Amino acid sequence: MKTGSLRCIRCSIVASMALFAVSVAGPQTKTAPAAPVPAAQEAPKAKPADSTQYVFNIDKYKRYKFPTHINDMVIPREKSTFSEVFVVVLEPGQAPPWHKHDDTEQIFHLIEGEGVLTIGDNKQQFTVKPGNIVRVPAATWHSIKAGGTKTLRYLCIDCFGARPGAEPTWDDHVKTMCKTNGWEYNKVVELKY
Numbered sequence: 648m649k650t651g652s653l654r655c656i657r658c659s660i661v662a663s664m665a666l667f668a669v670s671v672a673g674p675q676t677k678t679a680p681a682a683p684v685p686a687a688q689e690a691p692k693a694k695p696a697d698s699t700q701y702v703f704n705i706d707k708y709k710r711y712k713f714p715t716h717i718n719d720m721v722i723p724r725e726k727s728t729f730s731e732v733f734v735v736v737l738e739p740g741q742a743p744p745w746h747k748h749d750d751t752e753q754i755f756h757l758i759e760g761e762g763v764l765t766i767g768d769n770k771q772q773f774t775v776k777p778g779n780i781v782r783v784p785a786a787t788w789h790s791i792k793a794g795g796t797k798t799l800r801y802l803c804i805d806c807f808g809a810r811p812g813a814e815p816t817w818d819d820h821v822k823t824m825c826k827t828n829g830w831e832y833n834k835v836v837e838l839k840y
Contacts, residue, residue, distance in 0.1 A: 700726065705734065710837040711821055714830060716743045718803075723817040729807045731817060735791075737762065737799040742792035744828060748785060750813075751805040755781040755791070760799030762791045775801075 708719040717736035724731040735743070737760070745765070757779045764773045764781055766789040775781060775791065781801075783789050785808075793799035814820040818836075825832045 703732070708734070711835050712837045713743070713824070713828075713835055716741050720817055724805070724807070724811065724820075725816045729810070731805045733803050733817075734758070735799075735801050735803050737791065737793035739793050739796055739798070741799075742790050745788060745790045747788045748783075748805070750785065750809075750811045751807045752785045753781075753783040753789075754804040754806070755779075755783070756802040756804075757781070758800045758802060760793055760797040761795050762793045762799045764791050765789065 703722050705721055708721050709723075711718040711720065719734040719736065720731070721734065722730070722732040735755075737743075742762075755775075757775050757777050759777055761774065761776045764775050765771070766773070766783065767787060770788075773781075774794075781791075791799070791801070811820075814823055821835060822832050824830070825835060
């Protein structure tokens with residue numbers, strides 16, 4: 648396994664646990680510092696724009712309201728070295744387009760509502776509900792459709808093996824999504840934190 652993949656998995660697990668603790672216990676919860684990087688691993692080459700912010704409030708975000716779903720950006724990639732964190736909001740029947748990310752593995756933590764994950768070239772389907780953790784390997788086609796009558800919310804953690812060169816900021820990624828799907832970027836960006 649490549650060093651970048653190990654770093655990606657470790658950051659996914661640590662970030663998911665920390666953000667889940669904050670969402671359950673509130674912002675006063677203290678989390679243990681991450682384990683030190685073993686000597687055999689390379690230190691990260693990229694420095695985040697603001698490496699002094701360690702705690703992020705899940706209630707402060709920049710909202711992106713796509714025609715198919717909402718993404719509330721909590722930690723954009725430009726404030727991190729190898730990850731970004733956002734909450735996906737789907738109303739019943741909504742689903743992001745069938746898509747893949749060649750540059751990131753994704754971890755989803757289901758917070759509220761139920762849905763169906765469709766994943767892989769053979770379009771396997773899995774029911775997902777609160778408490779489930781979903782792993783989407785890099786370059787894997789996927790989408791989640793909200794089911795039932797309640798809003799589906801899940802925390803998404805993107806872990807990059809290296810900083811994305813083609814889309815160095817979340818806004819760059821959103822502009823690419825809009826162009827691919829025929830959406831207007833200015834109508835997608837809704838609120839600023």
